[in-house]
Structure formats: structure tokens, C-alpha cells
Amino acid sequence: MKVKWWHIGLFIALSVACLAPLASSSPDGLERVAEDKGFWDKALEPPYQVIADYMFPGVENEVLATIIAGLIGVLILFGLGCGIAWLLRATGRGSA
Amino acid sequence: MHIPDGFLNVATAASTYMVSAGGVGFALKEVGRKLGEKHIPLVGVTGAFIFAAQMLNFPIVGGTSGHLLGAALAAILLGPWTGLLVMSCVLLVQSLLFQDGGLLALGANVFNMGVVGCFVGYFVYRGVASLLRYSRKGILTASFVAAWGAVMAASIFCALELAISGTSPLKVALPAMAGFHALIGIGEGAITAAVLSFVLVTRRDLLELRKI
Numbered sequence: 001m002k003v004k005w006w007h008i009g010l011f012i013a014l015s016v017a018c019l020a021p022l023a024s025s026s027p028d029g030l031e032r033v034a035e036d037k038g039f040w041d042k043a044l045e046p047p048y049q050v051i052a053d054y055m056f057p058g059v060e061n062e063v064l065a066t067i068i069a070g071l072i073g074v075l076i077l078f079g080l081g082c083g084i085a086w087l088l089r090a091t092g093r094g095s096a
Numbered sequence: 097m098h099i100p101d102g103f104l105n106v107a108t109a110a111s112t113y114m115v116s117a118g119g120v121g122f123a124l125k126e127v128g129r130k131l132g133e134k135h136i137p138l139v140g141v142t143g144a145f146i147f148a149a150q151m152l153n154f155p156i157v158g159g160t161s162g163h164l165l166g167a168a169l170a171a172i173l174l175g176p177w178t179g180l181l182v183m184s185c186v187l188l189v190q191s192l193l194f195q196d197g198g199l200l201a202l203g204a205n206v207f208n209m210g211v212v213g214c215f216v217g218y219f220v221y222r223g224v225a226s227l228l229r230y231s232r233k234g235i236l237t238a239s240f241v242a243a244w245g246a247v248m249a250a251s252i253f254c255a256l257e258l259a260i261s262g263t264s265p266l267k268v269a270l271p272a273m274a275g276f277h278a279l280i281g282i283g284e285g286a287i288t289a290a291v292l293s294f295v296l297v298t299r300r301d302l303l304e305l306r307k308i
Contacts, residue, residue: 023151023152043101050193092129
């Protein structure tokens with residue numbers, strides 16, 4: 001099979017997901033502002049959890065749980081993006 | 097900058113949902129009419145990369161972190177409407193599966209990081225890049241400025257929504273959000289320019305696809 005540019009693109013995205021355990025665990029800009037300004041308590045718990053906190057549930061090892069969550073997300077987004085683009089083109093009389 | 101549920105009042109959540117739904121609806125039509133065969137894998141790879149990069153928080157000052165938004169990157173590569181679709185996919189999956197960003201706040205998150213981020217990012221990029229005649233340096237400079245501007249604009253709208261919802265007064269939320277995101281935006285600009293530099297070296301033709 002000939003290697004296409006998007007094989008490499010997807011590989012890069014998957015590789016970046018594997019680096020996710022190295023991410024800073026400090027609060028992000030909005031979380032920080034919410035903590036500093038005293039409105040973080042207003043955040044509601046989500047009504048259900050699937051892969052909350054980017055950790056695949058049931059995996060003890062946090063590094064592994066994060067990587068699995070990241071890889072799943074990357075593959076879903078790749079499939080969703082290509083799928084929607086393909087579908088829109090097929091139904092929307094797209095032109096090359 | 098993903099707003100969780102509980103920060104926005106009903107009026108703000110509902111009105112941003114309506115604007116975002118309208119924007120995404122128009123984007124679906126516009127993209128369907130103009131998208132080419134070659135765009136398809138780029139849409140998928142851009143969404144996949146932005147999802148992954150959003151997981152990679154980088155530290156800024158004083159125990160605070162930031163991560164790539166990717167709105168400017170998506171809009172520069174694909175155009176603002178397609179960029180909006182990519183950002184909407186990322187935010188939808190994050191909200192539904194990863195509990196990042198509230199379900200009721202999804203409209204506001206798509207508005208801030210999708211609509212505002214992509215359009216500010218795209219038009220700042222076009223403006224600056226055309227001033228610099230689309231040279232390599234011009235493209236990289238423009239992408240840095242556009243990505244910084246997109247993050248700043250998104251954070252300002254986020255602060256406005258918090259203020260309108262009565263969660264935090266504007267004179268408190270606005271300087272705080274803009275201050276942190278002025279720094280996060282530097283990381284956003286650097287990553288966006290680095291990705292475009294890589295695309296320019298490896299597959300310049302991808303940057304020349306029709307922007308929708």
C-alpha cells in the first residue's frame with residue numbers, strides 16, 4: 001500500500017495523543033479564573049460519564065488510561081471528520 | 097476554555113445555541129456545495145490533530161496551563177466554514193464522550209471556539225498574510241498573529257457570557273480571562289505557525305486548497 005499524506009497526518013495526531021500524559025495538570029485559563037474569582041463551585045457535575053477527564057475507565061495505570069482515551073478520541077474525530085466531509089460532498093453536489 | 101454546565105444562565109445558553117446552530121447549519125450547506133475530493137482527508141486529519149493537541153496542556157505562569165484551541169489552524173487550512181465544522185465535531189465529541197465542556201454550554205463553546213475563533217482567525221490571517229504577500233515568513237507571521245487573536249477573541253466572548261449570566265462581573269472576568277489568554281495565545285500562535293511551517297515544507301499544495 002502506498003503511503004498517502006494523510007496516513008502520516010493521522011500518525012502524527014496519534015503520536016501527539018500518546019504524549020498527552022506529559023501534559024501540564026494545572027488548571028487551564030478558564031478554570032484558573034473560576035477558582036481565583038470564586039465561581040468554580042457553580043460548575044455542575046456532568047449527568048453521565050463516558051471517558052471523563054480523558055482517562056479510559058477501568059484502566060488502573062493513569063498513563064495508559066490517558067493514552068487509550070486520546071487514541072480513541074483521535075480515531076473518532078478522524079472518522080467523524082472524513083465521514084461528514086464525504087457525506088456532505090456526496091449529497092451537496094460538490095465540485096473538485 | 098471549555099465552559100462547564102452551571103456557569104451560564106438559560107438565556108445565554110439558549111441564545112448561543114441558536115447562533116451556533118444557525119452557523120453550523122449554514123456551514124453544512126456551504127461546505128457541501130463547495131468541498132472537493134482532496135479536502136476530505138484534510139478535514140479528518142485536522143479534527144484528529146486538534147483533538148490530540150487539545151489534550152496537551154502546556155504550563156504558562158503561576159500554576160496555570162493552556163492548550164491549543166486550533167480554531168485558527170483549522171480555518172487557515174480549510175476556510176472558516178469548514179473550520180467551524182471541524183471545531184464543532186471536536187467540541188461535540190469532547191462534550192458527549194469526554195465530559196469536557198457542558199452539554200447545555202455546548203452552544204456557547206461552539207460559538208466562542210468555533211464561530212468566533214475560526215472567523216477571527218481566518219480574517220486576521222488573510223489580512224496579515226496578504227499584506228506580507230503570502231511569502232513563507234508572511235504566512236507564518238500571519239498564522240501566529242491570527243491564532244493569538246482567535247484565542248483572545250474567544251476568551252473575551254467567554255468573559256462576556258459569564259458576565260451576562262451573572263456568574264462573574266465583566267470588570268472581574270474580562271481582565272482575568274484576557275490576561276491569561278494573552279499568554280496562552282502565544283503558545284497557540286507558536287504551535288499554529290509550527291504546524292503550518294511543517295505543511296509548507298512537506299505538502300505546500302494542501303495550503304492551496306480552496307478555502308470554504
